[in-house]
Amino acid sequence: MQAIPDTRDGRPRVVIIGGGFGGLSAARALASAPVRVTLIDRRNHHLFQPLLYQVATAALSPADIAVPIRGVLGTGREEGLEVFLDEVTGVDLEKRLVNLRTDGPVAYDRLIVAAGSRYSYFGHDEWQAHAPSLKSLDDATEIRRRILLAFERAETVKDPEERRRLLTFVVVGGGPTGVEMAGAMAELAKATLRQDFSHIDPAGARIILVEAIDELLSAFTDSQSAYTCEALSKMGVEVRLKSPVEAVGPGFVRFGGETVETPNVFWCAGVQAEPVAGWFGAAADKQGRVVVDAQMRLPGHPDVFVIGDAASVTGPDGKPYPALAPVAKQQGAHVAAIIAAEMTGEPAPGPFRYRDWGTMATIGRSAAVGKFGKFAVKGFFAWVLWGLVHVGYLVGFRNRIVVLVNWFWQWLTYRKGARLITGSPRLPPTHPPRKLRDEAPARSTLDS
């Protein structure tokens, strides 16, 4: 494999792996530093993951929440900046080279790793085939395909049992993504699709939200968790707490001793870092995040920084910072400032301190929760605030306008406009093979 020509003009080269929240923030902040920047991502777009569930539930289109990385950074116009579309397969720390799947390697003087995370199936990777997760645009359009197809198939099947299975949806994970998914699915079924079918009543669809511990949204206050449960129940979502998932297979899921037969299981629980710790042979925490120092430097390698979801950085309270978009963004800006200072000989910023402006999660139409230090808000006000904050954080002026108009239209009409089925017209099995059925416990909701 031929090395990518090093086009350096005497300026040191900073290589950034990942064009997500952390990588993009670092690249932008380095624009005025005396360095050349090479950003490598296996996708050509920056994705606003907090609104992925809206693509999965047909409220927004993929292009509303993603922007081409080249477009955002102004590659071609910006001198000293290049973007490569490729997958990083490893890093040679000794030779200071980044290895790529199709080309490369790429030499670096400073390396920023911002490769993010993926879902964890808690040691059961085999569940993934039956319970897709929500991480990329492909995941979101696949989930949208499955949801909409289930209603289409239910419209034409004669067998009431089969119809019941098709109209049962299980969301695993009571964190913000699971809550948002379950709420949006309830709105889709009980409002948007309500008038669209002749032989079924989509409002009768069962939406079950499954959580292993005894509350939803555990990062929020007890009263906000209780409010979330209540709001979802009012929307017709069945909330199952203290119900760890025990098995997922073709056409079924088992949690808390109960088996539900359905082809529609969606995974929104648990994250683990991209496997970058393996590239370095570095120490990692339980989520696979590389343990770095307070300046996000890889121990023993001061020219390598790891940030965002891929990094475990301890805060002043002795706990690692959470895997959140603002953490990644602030870390990206911080390491960029360190690198810029090193290049100009100015004093470098000290340890990273996360400025926490608050956390929010939406439940559904006019219902959300927000926690800002000691202040906790919920209800309509929190929902408006959630909308404004998310539109503000979206990358790209066009996307902000399109999303705002879409939301306003949906709020007025209850209609979700992106109800498109793309890809295969086939659904996965709607019930388990006979052998698995026979093994299902007597408490199966099937027989209830």
Ligand SMILES: Cc1cc2nc3c(=O)[nH]c(=O)nc-3n(C[C@H](O)[C@H](O)[C@H](O)COP(=O)(O)OP(=O)(O)OC[C@H]3O[C@@H](n4cnc5c(N)ncnc54)[C@H](O)[C@@H]3O)c2cc1C
């Ligand atoms: C569904 C969902 C909802 C979320 N909601 C919220 C929310 O409401 N609020 C919030 O604060 N956070 C939320 N998060 C978390 C937030 O998105 C992450 O904390 C944030 O994206 C982390 O930023 P990052 O830069 O570390 O990684 P990412 O933004 O994930 O970017 C990683 C980038 O690296 C690229 N990459 C990975 N591996 C390689 C490789 N080997 N080679 C080349 N490129 C690679 C990826 O393609 C990606 O573009 C949500 C996450 C998900 C999945």
